[in-house]
Amino acid sequence: MLTCTRMRAGVLISALLFAGGFLLEAIAQITRLGVPTSYLALFLVLAAPTLLGLTFLVSLLPGTAERLKECRH
Numbered sequence: 907m908l909t910c911t912r913m914r915a916g917v918l919i920s921a922l923l924f925a926g927g928f929l930l931e932a933i934a935q936i937t938r939l940g941v942p943t944s945y946l947a948l949f950l951v952l953a954a955p956t957l958l959g960l961t962f963l964v965s966l967l968p969g970t971a972e973r974l975k976e977c978r979h
Contacts, residue, residue: 908961908970910977916961920954927951 927950934943965974 908964908967909973913961913965913974913977916957920958920961923950923957924954927954 927947930943930947930950934940934947937943964970
């Protein structure tokens with residue numbers, strides 16, 4: 907069940923994952939822990955659009971779409 911609050915949380919978490927991945931990649935370029943940090947950064951950057959896409963697909967379900975119409979923007 908997707909509500910307005912969960913929809914906002916999904917979008918916010920996706921943005922934080924994306925920003926965290928870029929920040930971690932910048933740290934990987936500076937430190938000696940390049941390989942493990944780069945893999946984690948890649949995971950975060952790829953997880954962000956996946957989460958955003960899943961949130962979008964769930965919002966298209968018929969019952970969820972009716973509930974989301976009542977959200978205040």
